[in-house]
Amino acid sequence: MLVLRTMNWTDALARKNIQVEYWWVPAHKGIEGNEEADQQATKAAYKYCARYTETQNLLPFLDYISFAHVSRRLTEVKWEESKEEIMKLGKKSKHSDRYDLVKRGGNSAVMEAKKTIAARFYQLKSGHALIAKYLLRIGKRRDMKCWWCGHEYQTRDHLFKWCKRWKREQKRLWVDGQEGEDGYEGVEKVFKKLKISLPMSLVFAEEKCSQALMDFISCTDVGRISGVVEEAENSDHEESSDAGV
Numbered sequence: 001m002l003v004l005r006t007m008n009w010t011d012a013l014a015r016k017n018i019q020v021e022y023w024w025v026p027a028h029k030g031i032e033g034n035e036e037a038d039q040q041a042t043k044a045a046y047k048y049c050a051r052y053t054e055t056q057n058l059l060p061f062l063d064y065i066s067f068a069h070v071s072r073r074l075t076e077v078k079w080e081e082s083k084e085e086i087m088k089l090g091k092k093s094k095h096s097d098r099y100d101l102v103k104r105g106g107n108s109a110v111m112e113a114k115k116t117i118a119a120r121f122y123q124l125k126s127g128h129a130l131i132a133k134y135l136l137r138i139g140k141r142r143d144m145k146c147w148w149c150g151h152e153y154q155t156r157d158h159l160f161k162w163c164k165r166w167k168r169e170q171k172r173l174w175v176d177g178q179e180g181e182d183g184y185e186g187v188e189k190v191f192k193k194l195k196i197s198l199p200m201s202l203v204f205a206e207e208k209c210s211q212a213l214m215d216f217i218s219c220t221d222v223g224r225i226s227g228v229v230e231e232a233e234n235s236d237h238e239e240s241s242d243a244g245v
């Protein structure tokens with residue numbers, strides 16, 4: 001698209017007897033003119049991208065910005081949003097080391113672990129976690145069978161409320177809660193309702209339950225795959241459709 005437009009401009013200028021020459025120059029080497037062009041391009045891209053993220057409509061801006069820039073910028077935006085979410089969680093918990101570690105960069109193993117759990121939290125919250133229902137939807141599995149307990153439907157609800165593999169952790173999440181400084185109330189107590197009548201979307205939306213959910217996620221492998229799924233992926237190329245899963 002840019003090449004076409006440039007050719008049109010060249011033609012227009014040629015009609016006015018202005019010759020245009022094209023020179024290849026190495027990027028980012030401090031060449032005068034090129035640096036200026038680079039800055040202008042970045043400025044324009046950010047300007048249009050800001051508008052894009054507001055309107056969520058990319059089409060009007062494709063003339064001005066590259067896909068690479070859009071995807072990079074969106075990743076930045078998403079990362080900023082996750083950091084905000086993590087900060088909120090940190091402030092909610094009595095011990096805010098979750099966020100502090102991310103912010104200050106403490107023990108990197110601990111920091112990574114917390115970040116992984118936070119990532120799993122957002123995946124589970126948004127419905128994009130590695131659970132059978134999602135994997136079936138994106139074509140990575142052929143059924144919704146739970147790879148922990150064999151139940152027919154591994155949904156988010158199943159994993160957090162009923163899966164036999166995580167009974168102990170479920171009891172703490174819904175009923176017992178956790179004592180002590182890092183403590184939290186069981187979700188049923190927070191809502192004064194039984195888990196059967198509480199949709200997971202509601203629980204994930206309630207900040208009072210964030211700590212309990214994070215704890216549950218960190219103590220279980222919910223939202224993770226076991227060997228079953230990799231096998232399923234490998235068998236995609238085979239003729240037989242009932243291999244693996």
Ligand SMILES: [Zn+2]
Pocket residue numbers: 146147148149150151154158159162163164165
């Ligand atoms: Zn299960």
